Every structure is written in structure tokens, then in C-alpha cells.
Amino acid sequence: MAEYRLLTKDIGTEGLETLPVYERVGGYQGLREALRRFTPDELVEEVKRSGLRGRGGAGFPTGQKWSFLPKDVFPRYLCVNADESEPGCFKDRYLIDCNPHQLIEGTLIAAYALQVRTAFIYIRGEYHQQRLLLERCIDEARRRGYVGESILGSEFSCDIVVHRGAGAYICGEETALLDSLEGYRGQPRLKPPFPAVRGLYGKPTVVNNVETLSNLPHIVLRGGTWFASVGTERSTGTRLWCCSGHIERPGVYELELGRPIRELLEEHCGGVWKGRRLKAFQPGGGSMQVLLPEHLDLPLDMDEVARAGSSLGAGAFVFMDETTCMVDVSRRLVEFYHHESCGKCVPCREGTYFEANLLRRLEAGQATRAELETLADICDNMNGKCFCPLGDTATWFVMSAYRAFSDEFAAHCGAGSCPLRGAPLAAARVA
Amino acid sequence: MTGTVVLQATTRAAIERARSRYPHPRSAVLPALWAVQEQFGYLPGEALSEVAELLGLVPGEVEAVATFYSMYFTRPLGRHQIAVCVNVACALRGADEIAAHLERRLGCPSGSTTADGSFTWQATIECLGACGYAPMMQVDHYFYERLTPEKVDAILEQVAQQPAPWESSRAPEPAPSSAAGGGPTSADSPTVSPASAAESAPRQRPRATRPGSAAAARRSRRRRPDTRST
Numbered sequence: 001m002a003e004y005r006l007l008t009k010d011i012g013t014e015g016l017e018t019l020p021v022y023e024r025v026g027g028y029q030g031l032r033e034a035l036r037r038f039t040p041d042e043l044v045e046e047v048k049r050s051g052l053r054g055r056g057g058a059g060f061p062t063g064q065k066w067s068f069l070p071k072d073v074f075p076r077y078l079c080v081n082a083d084e085s086e087p088g089c090f091k092d093r094y095l096i097d098c099n100p101h102q103l104i105e106g107t108l109i110a111a112y113a114l115q116v117r118t119a120f121i122y123i124r125g126e127y128h129q130q131r132l133l134l135e136r137c138i139d140e141a142r143r144r145g146y147v148g149e150s151i152l153g154s155e156f157s158c159d160i161v162v163h164r165g166a167g168a169y170i171c172g173e174e175t176a177l178l179d180s181l182e183g184y185r186g187q188p189r190l191k192p193p194f195p196a197v198r199g200l201y202g203k204p205t206v207v208n209n210v211e212t213l214s215n216l217p218h219i220v221l222r223g224g225t226w227f228a229s230v231g232t233e234r235s236t237g238t239r240l241w242c243c244s245g246h247i248e249r250p251g252v253y254e255l256e257l258g259r260p261i262r263e264l265l266e267e268h269c270g271g272v273w274k275g276r277r278l279k280a281f282q283p284g285g286g287s288m289q290v291l292l293p294e295h296l297d298l299p300l301d302m303d304e305v306a307r308a309g310s311s312l313g314a315g316a317f318v319f320m321d322e323t324t325c326m327v328d329v330s331r332r333l334v335e336f337y338h339h340e341s342c343g344k345c346v347p348c349r350e351g352t353y354f355e356a357n358l359l360r361r362l363e364a365g366q367a368t369r370a371e372l373e374t375l376a377d378i379c380d381n382m383n384g385k386c387f388c389p390l391g392d393t394a395t396w397f398v399m400s401a402y403r404a405f406s407d408e409f410a411a412h413c414g415a416g417s418c419p420l421r422g423a424p425l426a427a428a429r430v431a
Numbered sequence: 432m433t434g435t436v437v438l439q440a441t442t443r444a445a446i447e448r449a450r451s452r453y454p455h456p457r458s459a460v461l462p463a464l465w466a467v468q469e470q471f472g473y474l475p476g477e478a479l480s481e482v483a484e485l486l487g488l489v490p491g492e493v494e495a496v497a498t499f500y501s502m503y504f505t506r507p508l509g510r511h512q513i514a515v516c517v518n519v520a521c522a523l524r525g526a527d528e529i530a531a532h533l534e535r536r537l538g539c540p541s542g543s544t545t546a547d548g549s550f551t552w553q554a555t556i557e558c559l560g561a562c563g564y565a566p567m568m569q570v571d572h573y574f575y576e577r578l579t580p581e582k583v584d585a586i587l588e589q590v591a592q593q594p595a596p597w598e599s600s601r602a603p604e605p606a607p608s609s610a611a612g613g614g615p616t617s618a619d620s621p622t623v624s625p626a627s628a629a630e631s632a633p634r635q636r637p638r639a640t641r642p643g644s645a646a647a648a649r650r651s652r653r654r655r656p657d658t659r660s661t
Binding site for chain 2: 075084085086087088089090092093118124125126127128129161163164165166167168169180181182183184185186187203242243244245246250252286302316318320324327328333335337339340342
């Protein structure tokens with residue numbers, strides 16, 4: 001089947017990143033309708049009706065998250081999470097690059113529903129061009145009366161501030177994001193209290209992902225009931241799937257939820273490259289458990305994939321062909337988590353260090369069987385024992401790969417080099 | 432007042448502007464550090480003290496932030512910064528070879544600066560969000576994607592001619608030429624297969640490399656067929 005283009009339907013229109021073109025394809029009609037037809041509370045109900053779930057990884061129902069804000073506590077804040085850093089994930093950058101006003105419109109609709117006067121877009125430091133583009137677009141929107149005081153002549157006023165991160169994966173975690181936005185080191189906070197109750201500057205705060213908010217203009221214009229009819233019963237709408245790795249056509253594809261994973265791989269990505277066979281894949285980015293070719297017939301449904309022992313996470317598929325060394329993949333992911341651990345809690349800070357050392361030695365064929373057997377113990381001391389999910393996710397891929405490819409892990413022990421790759425290139429070693 | 436006054440008036444003004452955007456001045460720490468780095472190319476200790484004073488903090492609070500985030504440099508580095516992603520998605524498509532090529536070509540290992548001070552480069556495990564267009568590297572503020580060793584050579588040659596970001600921060604940056612095998616990119620994604628692109632009008636996307644320039648807004652490019660590395 002063809003792609004189901006909802007968020008990407010206008011991408012390809014020349015000049016879409018400019019306001020006049022965005023307006024010409026119907027842009028800001030969603031905001032107009034929201035202000036005209038809904039009270040803030042009705043809008044929250046409409047989003048609940050749509051069944052929209054967060055697109056940042058956890059998949060929490062958006063309308064429900066919104067309804068946790070305590071009544072009558074002001075000011076409240078909205079933070080747009082554009083700190084996309086999950087390995088394998090690049091859809092938010094794509095949405096900002098290709099249709100920045102759609103995000104701004106979605107942000108304003110959410111701000112109206114939540115009665116927020118200041119919204120922040122927290123964008124990762126590496127996305128320098130995207131930050132400049134957003135700032136330019138917000139200025140453009142401000143001049144046309146979509147941002148600022150008395151938006152479109154209504155009583156709703158809202159400003160949007162773009163806040164640039166500076167290179168820290170952990171700031172994608174919502175409470176670390178808030179600390180970073182407040183001018184601290186980006187370290188997660190203890191929950192509860194959840195941000196909805198005590199968030200930015202101690203005030204009620206909602207943190208939503210870029211793709212989540214980009215859905216809102218469409219939900220307002222076509223209705224929550226319509227949106228809920230797309231996708232599956234509990235995974236509604238479409239998602240942007242980031243596809244990378246050993247495939248013929250990597251890229252971002254928008255598909256309705258519920259389509260089989262096989263369709264994404266074979267029809268849209270053109271299958272595994274070079275005529276090779278699929279060995280394994282990650283369905284939700286670097287944090288998520290490995291899946292095998294036998295899982296290709298699973299639907300793109302958050303709950304179904306969870307039942308198979310993994311997660312659709314942030315919608316990032318990394319496909320690996322038969323030549324891939326699973327120890328090498330594990331080593332890279334663990335080095336990533338070790339690099340990105342904020343150091344706040346011991347299981348994660350020390351655990352990722354031990355894990356990375358072990359996997360480096362294993363990949364080089366230097367680890368013994370006895371050392372390999374400590375891997376499960378290290379991971380067990382991390383999973384579920386950390387302040388935030390980073391420490392948990394640093395174990396998920398490794399343990400799932402170890403279970404699925406135990407012979408391959410064992411074959412590395414004392415082998416002197418990687419049985420699949422030989423000696424790795426020294427330059428790629430990360431200090 | 433601590434130390435010597437080192438911040439330029441424009442940098443101080445940028446910090447004041449940032450301070451006015453937030454409900455609490457402390458939130459301006461990250462933007463202030465960016466402004467300082469734009470002036471110096473790194474964060475000198477004396478400048479951190481000045482930032483602290485401007486925002487009503489003690490220097491240690493600013494230093495704590497400066498040392499947490501990987502994009503802030505607390506010591507001077509080369510004139511241009513290169514980061515090659517070697518995380519999984521890039522590695523599956525030849526990132527190690529690109530890193531090895533850079534090491535040969537620049538004559539220094541990952542994490543170091545070339546003898547002439549032109550480049551500081553590193554193979555980074557931090558995913559930079561270009562997995563679908565791998566392998567990739569970031570040079571200063573730009574992404575370069577679908578790299579080959581030949582493309583890397585052309586990019587290095589071109590970038591070496593350009594001023595360092597902090598030298599050009601007060602002036603418009605020079606547009607990179609397309610000689611480098613397709614200039615810096617930004618989410619240059621094939622979102623439809625060539626087959627379906629043939630059925631409908633091909634979707635174009637903004638090249639989006641130089642926001643602020645009208646030429647960039649007008650310039651857009653047809654999606655290229657996938658050019659795989661290796």
C-alpha cells in the first residue's frame with residue numbers, strides 16, 4: 001500500500017517552510033478553527049477522543065497527559081521536545097525542516113487547550129539550522145498575528161521561545177529537559193511530582209514531542225473521531241517511521257498504524273540491501289529490544305510490538321543484514337549510553353562503564369566465558385534500579401541480543417578478534 | 432567584578448536579550464554560553480565569571496553547566512569542528528571507513544587537532560539524527576550526508592578555506608559551494624520510493640541549509656535517488 005500522508009501530505013510543495021505557502025495549503029486553519037469552535041476544555045476532550053498517543057517514545061495518551069494539569073494553577077508551561085537524539089531517529093528534524101509551520105501551529109493549538117502563555121521549543125544543539133529556521137518562522141507567524149498578544153483577535157495570547165540545547169541525550173527525558181531549560185545540568189528529577197503538577201519553574205507543565213504536536217491541526221480540522229478511525233483501536237493515526245541501516249531506500253515514511261512491519265521493509269524501504277537476508281532489527285531506536293525476521297508480520301501497533309518483547313519507541317527502525325555482528329552493535333549502543341549517562345545515579349553511571357568495558361573486550365575477542373557470564377548480572381543491577389529510563393534502556397538491547405544470539409556472543413570469547421568482522425578499524429574507537 | 436572584562440558589547444547584548452526572554456534569568460545560562468562560544472570559539476574561564484555576574488549567579492554554577500554539555504568547549508580547539516557519527520545506523524553503512532579516512536587525511540587520531548590548527552575531529556558515538564542518510568559528519572554548524580571518502584576530501588578542502596564560525600559570527604557566512612559533492616544537507620530524505628515518485632509528482636523538499644537567505648528559501652531540490660555508500 002502507498003504511504004498514508006497526513007503530516008507529510010504537503011511536503012514537496014515548493015516553499016512550504018514559508019508562511020504564505022503554508023497558508024495556501026490550508027495552514028493555520030486548524031488554529032483558527034480551534035479558537036472559533038472549541039473552548040480549551042472541549043479541545044482537550046477532542047484530543048482525548050482522537051486517541052492520539054505521544055510520538056516521543058513512551059506512547060502515553062496525549063489528551064490524558066493534558067488532563068492531569070491541576071485546575072486554576074497558573075502560569076502553566078508547554079515544552080516542545082525537539083531534543084531528538086535516540087539512535088536511529090530523525091523524523092523530528094525532518095518535520096521541522098520540511099514543515100516548520102505545522103509544528104508551530106500544533107504548538108499554538110496545544111497552548112490554547114492548556115491555557116499556556118509561554119511555550120518553549122527545546123531543540124538539540126546539533127540542529128543549528130533547524131533552530132534558525134524555527135526562529136525565522138516564529139517571527140513570520142508573529143508578524144501575521146498567529147503568535148503574540150490576542151491571537152487572531154481572540155483573548156488567547158501566547159509566545160514561543162526556542163531554547164537550544166548543547167549536546168546531551170539525557171535532555172530528551174522530560175524532567176532533565178526542564179532542568180536544562182531552567183539553566184542547570186540536564187539531570188532527571190524524581191517523579192512524582194510529575195511535570196503536570198510541578199514542572200518548569202515549579203509550575204504545571206506539559207512536555208510533548210514534535211510529531212505529537214504536528215498532528216493537532218489535522219485533529220482539529222477533521223475531528224477526533226475521524227482521527228481515531230485511522231490506524232488501530234489503541235494506536236490511532238499515522239506515524240513517521242525512520243528507516244535506516246542495511247536497506248535499499250533509507251528515509252522517513254509515513255504509514256498508518258497497524259500496517260505490517262514487512263510492508264514497511266519490503267515495499268517502502270525496498271527490502272534488505274544487496275539481496276542479503278535480514279538478521280535482526282530494532283523497531284524503536286537504540287533503546288529497544290532486538291526483533292528477528294520472524295517478527296516482520298507484526299503490525300505497526302504499539303501494544304502488539306510490546307507484547308513481542310520490544311517497543312515502537314520513537315518510531316526508528318534500524319535493519320541489520322546477515323553480515324552484522326550483534327556484539328559490535330551491542331558495544332556501540334552501550335558506549336552511547338555510557339557516554340550519555342548523566343552520572344546522577346550509580347547503577348547507570350557505573351553499570352554502563354562495566355558493560356562497555358566488557359563488550360569492548362568481547363568484541364575484540366579478548367573476554368573469557370566467565371566474564372561474559374557477568375553481563376546478565378551487571379544488567380540486572382541496572383534495569384529497574386535507575387532514576388530515569390536511560391539506565392534501563394542501556395540493558396534492553398544487549399540482553400535481548402545476548403538471548404537471541406547467545407552462540408554468537410559465546411563465539412567471541414577468547415577468539416582473538418571478532419569472528420564476523422575481524423579487527424575493527426582503530427579510528428572508529430570512541431575515546 | 433572578577434577578572435578582566437572580556438565579553439564584547441554584542442555578546443553582552445545577546446546575553447541581556449536572552450535573559451529577557453525567560454521568566455527566570457537563570458534560564459539564560461545556556462544561551463549565554465552559546466553567545467560566549469560564538470565570540471571566542473570556546474568558553475574562557477574569565478568569560479564564565481562575567482556570565483555569572485550578568486545573570487546573578489556564582490561562577491561555579493555557570494561552570495557546572497559549561498562542563499556538562501558536550502557542545503561547549505572549555506579549551507581552545509581547531510578552527511573547524513568535525514564530528515563523524517559512528518553509532519549503529521551510520522556504522523552499518525560505512526562510518527568506520529569514513530572515520531579511518533579522516534584519520535589518514537588529517538594525520539591525527541580522533542579527539543585531536545591537526546598540526547596546522549585547522550580542524551579538531553572526533554568519531555562520536557552520539558547519534559546526530561541523520562541515520563537515513565548515513566554515513567554523515569557534522570562540520571561546524573552543517574551536516575554532510577551520504578559520505579564517501581572522495582566527498583570528505585572535497586568538503587575538507589572547501590571548509591579549510593572558510594573562516595572559523597567565531598570569526599564569521601558577525602558577518603554573513605559564505606555559502607558552501609556545491610563542489611563538495613552536494614553541499615551540506617538537512618534531512619535530505621527520500622520519503623517515497625522512486626517507483627511511487629514516478630507515479631505522482633516528485634515531492635521536493637527545501638534544501639534548508641541557510642535559513643535567513645531568500646535564495647535558500649527559493650532553492651529547493653528534487654529528491655535524489657538513493658546513493659548508497661560502499
